[in-house]
Amino acid sequence: MDFELFVVEMINVLHWQVLMMIFIGVTGGILIGSLPGLTATMGVALLVPFTFGLPLTESIGMLLGIFCGAIYGGSISAILIRTPGTPAAAATLLDGYPLAQRGQAGRALSMSVFASFIGGLTGALIMTFLSPQISKFALQFGAAEYFGLAVFGLSIIISVSSGSILKGLIIGFLGLLISTVGMDPISGYPRFTFGSMDLFEGPSFIPTLIGLFALAEVFKGVETLDTTQKTVAKIKNVFPVMSDIKKCWKVIAKSSLLGTFIGSIPGAGSDIAAFVGYSEAKRTSKTPEKFGTGKIEGVAAAESANNACTGGAMIPLLSLGIPGDAVTAILLGAFVIQGLQPGPMMYVENMDVIYSVFSSMMVANIALLIVGLIGIRFFARAITVRKSILLPTIFVLSLVGAYSMRNSMFDIWLALAFGVIGYFLQRYRFPVSPILLAIILGPMAESNLRRALIVADNSILEVMTKPITATLLTLGILTLVTSILRHRKHSNKIAAMEMLEKGK
Amino acid sequence: MMKHVDITFGALGFLFSAFAYYYTGTFPEDMNGEIGIAYFPRITIIGLGVCCLLLAITAFINKSIEKSEPFNLKNKGTQRAIICVVATVIYSLIITTFGFLACTVVFLFFLMFMLKERNYALMGTASVLITGGVFTIFNLFLNITLPLGEIYGF
Numbered sequence: 001m002d003f004e005l006f007v008v009e010m011i012n013v014l015h016w017q018v019l020m021m022i023f024i025g026v027t028g029g030i031l032i033g034s035l036p037g038l039t040a041t042m043g044v045a046l047l048v049p050f051t052f053g054l055p056l057t058e059s060i061g062m063l064l065g066i067f068c069g070a071i072y073g074g075s076i077s078a079i080l081i082r083t084p085g086t087p088a089a090a091a092t093l094l095d096g097y098p099l100a101q102r103g104q105a106g107r108a109l110s111m112s113v114f115a116s117f118i119g120g121l122t123g124a125l126i127m128t129f130l131s132p133q134i135s136k137f138a139l140q141f142g143a144a145e146y147f148g149l150a151v152f153g154l155s156i157i158i159s160v161s162s163g164s165i166l167k168g169l170i171i172g173f174l175g176l177l178i179s180t181v182g183m184d185p186i187s188g189y190p191r192f193t194f195g196s197m198d199l200f201e202g203p204s205f206i207p208t209l210i211g212l213f214a215l216a217e218v219f220k221g222v223e224t225l226d227t228t229q230k231t232v233a234k235i236k237n238v239f240p241v242m243s244d245i246k247k248c249w250k251v252i253a254k255s256s257l258l259g260t261f262i263g264s265i266p267g268a269g270s271d272i273a274a275f276v277g278y279s280e281a282k283r284t285s286k287t288p289e290k291f292g293t294g295k296i297e298g299v300a301a302a303e304s305a306n307n308a309c310t311g312g313a314m315i316p317l318l319s320l321g322i323p324g325d326a327v328t329a330i331l332l333g334a335f336v337i338q339g340l341q342p343g344p345m346m347y348v349e350n351m352d353v354i355y356s357v358f359s360s361m362m363v364a365n366i367a368l369l370i371v372g373l374i375g376i377r378f379f380a381r382a383i384t385v386r387k388s389i390l391l392p393t394i395f396v397l398s399l400v401g402a403y404s405m406r407n408s409m410f411d412i413w414l415a416l417a418f419g420v421i422g423y424f425l426q427r428y429r430f431p432v433s434p435i436l437l438a439i440i441l442g443p444m445a446e447s448n449l450r451r452a453l454i455v456a457d458n459s460i461l462e463v464m465t466k467p468i469t470a471t472l473l474t475l476g477i478l479t480l481v482t483s484i485l486r487h488r489k490h491s492n493k494i495a496a497m498e499m500l501e502k503g504k
Numbered sequence: 505m506m507k508h509v510d511i512t513f514g515a516l517g518f519l520f521s522a523f524a525y526y527y528t529g530t531f532p533e534d535m536n537g538e539i540g541i542a543y544f545p546r547i548t549i550i551g552l553g554v555c556c557l558l559l560a561i562t563a564f565i566n567k568s569i570e571k572s573e574p575f576n577l578k579n580k581g582t583q584r585a586i587i588c589v590v591a592t593v594i595y596s597l598i599i600t601t602f603g604f605l606a607c608t609v610v611f612l613f614f615l616m617f618m619l620k621e622r623n624y625a626l627m628g629t630a631s632v633l634i635t636g637g638v639f640t641i642f643n644l645f646l647n648i649t650l651p652l653g654e655i656y657g658f
Contacts, residue, residue: 032646035641038646046646046647164559166555166558166559166562167559169551169555170517170552170555170556170559173548173549173551173552173555174552176544176548176551177524177545177548177549177552180544180545180548184541186541187541189531189532189541191528191531191541191545192524192527192545215592218588219585219588219589220585221619222581222584222585222588222615222618222619223581223582223584223585224581225581225584225619225620386621387619388616388619388620388621389616389621389626389630391615391619392611392612392615392616392619392634393612393630393634395592395615396608396611396612396634396635396638397638399592399595399596400604400638400642400650403650404642404646404648407648407649409596409599409600412596413596416589416592416593416596419589419592420589423585427575428509428513442548445544446544449539449544450539450543450544453539458539
């Protein structure tokens with residue numbers, strides 16, 4: 001590592017014009033990310049044209065600012081209105097929204113921005129110092145290992161299911177079945193599409209998410225007419241309190257490392273990282289039963305993992321020229337437009353640009369912390385708006401968000417259908433989160449299992465016994481078994497308490 | 505009440521799984537490997553079917569401790585939720601014809617009315633401002649074309 005060059009590039013990035021572009025990018029990213037339906041990919045794609053006329057460092061700074069800002073921005077609407085702005089924030093709502101409902105929106109938001117900052121910074125630092133080494137390990141991930149990763153992620157279905165295990169499993173299987181709708185990943189044969197061209201790509205994730213969470217919540221609100229004002233505890237300090245940081249530092253550290261590593265694996269995005277980080281935090285917690293009821297560690301785990309992913313995702317892009325996901329694919333395009341060709345040769349020919357990217361990423365995360373913390377007081381006020389005004393606003397914003405993904409009316413119908421399904425699921429105490437997990441991880445599990453089996457000449461044993469796959473599958477089974485045992489213990493405790501009550 | 509819901513849901517889920525499994529029989533064999541197009545859907549369908557059956561059986565045998573409000577069409581809240589769904593269907597049907605701006609102002613006003621808001625000045629102002637805000641952000645800043653209305657020649 002050439003420290004002298006790194007310092008020179010860092011000084012360049014700290015130039016006021018570059019800083020301004022980074023701050024504009026972060027702010028734009030946060031705003032776009034917080035709007036339901038507008039993903040980080042869309043944010044970067046929409047704002048790429050603005051960077052064309054800019055000098056290289058400013059352009060890189062702005063693009064990375066948008067990327068980091070949008071990933072964090074998704075958590076704002078997830079915490080406040082139970083609608084993840086981006087798929088990456090889907091895991092954040094599990095504990096963020098219950099916290100907001102208890103009047104602790106400010107606490108959840110400040111932890112979210114703090115965890116995002118630490119996660120993003122960790123990702124950027126690891127990217128700076130270990131990029132070539134990590135990319136070599138990430139390349140060992142073949143189809144079998146991806147399958148193992150998907151199964152590990154899916155193993156938390158039971159632990160994210162409050163109430164009945166059976167109901168959680170039913171919803172998980174339903175989600176997996178929904179994820180098979182559309183073209184078969186290997187042969188391209190349309191499955192369960194019933195002749196509809198709109199279903200060829202499968203049900204779009206964003207309208208599904210919007211329907212299950214946002215629209216279902218509005219239907220519930222209309223039914224119960226709970227117009228009582230949501231209270232937000234007065235936010236004296238926008239920083240997370242010391243006791244929360246003490247509680248969460250281990251979780252943040254672990255999730256940041258996990259997120260960076262998952263980000264560095266091509267194809268595994270920040271949504272998967274967030275769920276795996278959340279799952280690991282819950283698995284190792286002393287009070288896992290409290291996850292999903294408003295535990296601050298849940299917010300910290302999901303947010304640090306998904307933002308760490310931004311740094312991780314840059315590793316294969318810069319060192320191998322492989323975009324790991326849609327956002328990095330757009331970034332690759334933007335780099336090419338600027339006359340750069342990411343890949344192994346970039347480390348030889350354009351080391352200054354590489355350091356410029358590393359420095360911009362670090363500064364973008366600091367900008368994220370500043371803009372995020374300043375914004376908390378404004379964001380938290382959103383839920384103090386009268387419910388009779390807020391719910392219709394969320395409703396229209398959600399419908400427009402669903403439409404905006406593909407400019408398709410079909411997606412509005414899809415969101416509405418999932419809204420009705422989500423409403424009934426909530427009404428009859430079916431957990432909704434497993435469906436989300438299954439829709440994200442199902443396609444990854446299926447396509448990679450089948451690819452792995454083709455490579456292994458249909459020997460399932462060969463697929464399962466690969467070292468990384470075997471480790472991930474064992475972890476998945478352990479998570480599943482411990483979740484079931486904990487669930488039973490919890491149910492027995494409740495039953496015993498009820499018996500005692502009856503006895504009295 | 506929850507017991508009946510679980511039995512009904514379990515039974516319907518099982519029937520749905522049976523149909524879905526039957527439907528996978530229409531998928532062609534995959535030439536790329538022994539594990540074909542129907543393999544993964546069938547695993548999930550079997551899992552779904554078994555869990556639904558278990559839900560119905562356990563609900564039938566045991567007394568469910570969970571409680572839920574019955575879905576009663578005479579209930580005012582249920583009626584409101586249904587009206588809201590129907591209004592959304594109508595909104596989605598007419599939005600391309602009458603355009604986002606006109607439809608959304610009326611739709612928002614209606615939803616606020618359904619939520620028992622009776623300050624008409626606030627409802628009117630909020631409907632117009634929210635619609636204008638969403639339109640400005642998506643149409644003008646983000647370049648996402650929202651339907652402008654076929655009847656106006658767009």
